[in-house]
Amino acid sequence: xxxxxxxxxxxxxxxxRIANLGSVGVAVTATxxxxxxxxxxxxxxxxxxxxxxDATDTGAGATGGSGGTFxxxxxxxxxxxxxxxxxxxxxxDAATPGDVGDPREASADALRGQVVCQPLETAxxxxxxxxxxxxxxxxxxxxxxIADVYSGPQRIGGECCYDVELIPYxxxxxxxxxxxxxxxxxxxxxxxxxxSEHLPDVSGLDARTRRALGEAWARDGLFEHASVASFAxxxxxxxxxxxxAPLLRDINAASIDEVHHAEMCLALAAAYFGxxxxxxxxxxxxxxxxxxxxxxxxxxxxxxxxxxxxxATLQALDALEKASDAAVRAVxxxxxxxxxxxxxxxxxxxAWALSVGGPDVQRSAARAFAAFRPPAPRSEDLTGVDLEAYxxxxxxxxxxxxxxxxxxxxxxxxxxxTALLARCGPKMPATGTEKxxxxxxx
Numbered sequence: 001x002x003x004x005x006x007x008x009x010x011x012x013x014x015x016x017r018i019a020n021l022g023s024v025g026v027a028v029t030a031t032x033x034x035x036x037x038x039x040x041x042x043x044x045x046x047x048x049x050x051x052x053x054d055a056t057d058t059g060a061g062a063t064g065g066s067g068g069t070f071x072x073x074x075x076x077x078x079x080x081x082x083x084x085x086x087x088x089x090x091x092x093d094a095a096t097p098g099d100v101g102d103p104r105e106a107s108a109d110a111l112r113g114q115v116v117c118q119p120l121e122t123a124x125x126x127x128x129x130x131x132x133x134x135x136x137x138x139x140x141x142x143x144x145x146i147a148d149v150y151s152g153p154q155r156i157g158g159e160c161c162y163d164v165e166l167i168p169y170x171x172x173x174x175x176x177x178x179x180x181x182x183x184x185x186x187x188x189x190x191x192x193x194x195x196s197e198h199l200p201d202v203s204g205l206d207a208r209t210r211r212a213l214g215e216a217w218a219r220d221g222l223f224e225h226a227s228v229a230s231f232a233x234x235x236x237x238x239x240x241x242x243x244x245a246p247l248l249r250d251i252n253a254a255s256i257d258e259v260h261h262a263e264m265c266l267a268l269a270a271a272y273f274g275x276x277x278x279x280x281x282x283x284x285x286x287x288x289x290x291x292x293x294x295x296x297x298x299x300x301x302x303x304x305x306x307x308x309x310x311x312a313t314l315q316a317l318d319a320l321e322k323a324s325d326a327a328v329r330a331v332x333x334x335x336x337x338x339x340x341x342x343x344x345x346x347x348x349x350x351a352w353a354l355s356v357g358g359p360d361v362q363r364s365a366a367r368a369f370a371a372f373r374p375p376a377p378r379s380e381d382l383t384g385v386d387l388e389a390y391x392x393x394x395x396x397x398x399x400x401x402x403x404x405x406x407x408x409x410x411x412x413x414x415x416x417x418t419a420l421l422a423r424c425g426p427k428m429p430a431t432g433t434e435k436x437x438x439x440x441x442x
Contacts, residue, residue: 129160221265305346
């Protein structure tokens with residue numbers, strides 16, 4: 001992968017072409033016609049992906065690299081847990097939101113009455129607590145988000161605390177395995193059943209840097225391992241909704257890719273730790289439900305694939321540009337190539353679903369794009385770590401990864417979503433006050 005700038009440009013162009021044509025073909029040669037069930041379609045989107053919409057800022061959408069937020073009407077639910085994120089609570093027009101009336105009944109899958117604390121925010125040089133309505137939809141962990149606020153805020157020390165309802169929600173960037181209780185991954189144990197030939201040069205690395213690299217690559221390896229299960233479930237969902245053969249063929253190929261990714265990441269981690277490592281059995285607490293609702297499957301695919309894998313591709317490409325270790329570069333080159341295909345697969349599936357699913361599916365996709373928020377930077381302690389070596393071995397700080405996610409959301413995901421949704425239903429509001437003219441990321 002000699003010309004990474006060209007690769008990035010071609011990747012984004014392929015996503016835009018899928019979005020504009022609504023194609024499921026590998027070569028993007030077939031144009032689908034939106035279902036006759038579709039509502040009125042606004043066709044004013046320009047060929048570069050702009051929906052031509054005026055800005056909408058309700059505080060309930062995803063923050064992108066272009067600034068601003070985007071959101072859709074709260075009545076357009078997606079079903080399942082994801083459909084409850086980003087909605088505006090009914091009490092938000094009240095004089096004292098969040099602490100009046102009897103608490104509403106929580107759903108069976110909710111964790112009601114949980115206390116969460118958020119840092120104080122600065123407004124006009126004054127530290128203030130976000131209102132209850134402002135924190136609805138925020139992620140509190142990898143697998144939970146705030147669905148409702150019963151009381152608060154109450155200032156405790158330097159934080160603002162709230163009594164909230166939490167629901168399971170995939171608050172992460174990328175595709176992993178989301179089960180009833182949240183994000184599921186295996187753990188590490190000694191063993192060599194998952195290994196590859198990729199061995200980085202660890203000479204010259206101090207112990208603290210080696211450990212930080214081992215932890216980072218091991219974490220990625222466990223998420224890649226869990227992605228195998230996620231793609232297996234996605235394949236069953238595709239069968240359940242009658243997806244066309246090209247999509248089914250490519251989803252199974254993607255699952256094999258994830259096996260390779262897990263092997264490579266764990267091999268790197270083992271080299272940095274100086275011992276062989278493998279994943280434990282993937283934990284299941286009970287039978288796994290396979291959703292057959294196209295409405296729900298589209299929402300999941302938007303978050304995990306269209307957003308998550310698009311962002312993951314661009315993050316990996318950034319890591320590759322800065323990496324110098326030969327083995328690490330080989331791992332990242334394969335990762336970038338594979339993840340870009342996985343992202344395109346997700347966009348192709350959503351394009352097909354929009355073409356056959358009707359208004360409910362269209363609203364589901366729109367809501368999922370609008371509701372996603374990249375998680376806050378992961379807490380990490382890099383004290384004593386040689387950051388130059390850390391970068392040379394393919395790692396980014398959590399703050400850097402979050403910044404790249406926001407840039408990708410605003411400059412790539414949003415224009416592509418705008419173009420795709422303009423074909424079949426809800427038009428994607430632009431961020432900021434200016435209309436989008438195309439992706440700036442390329």
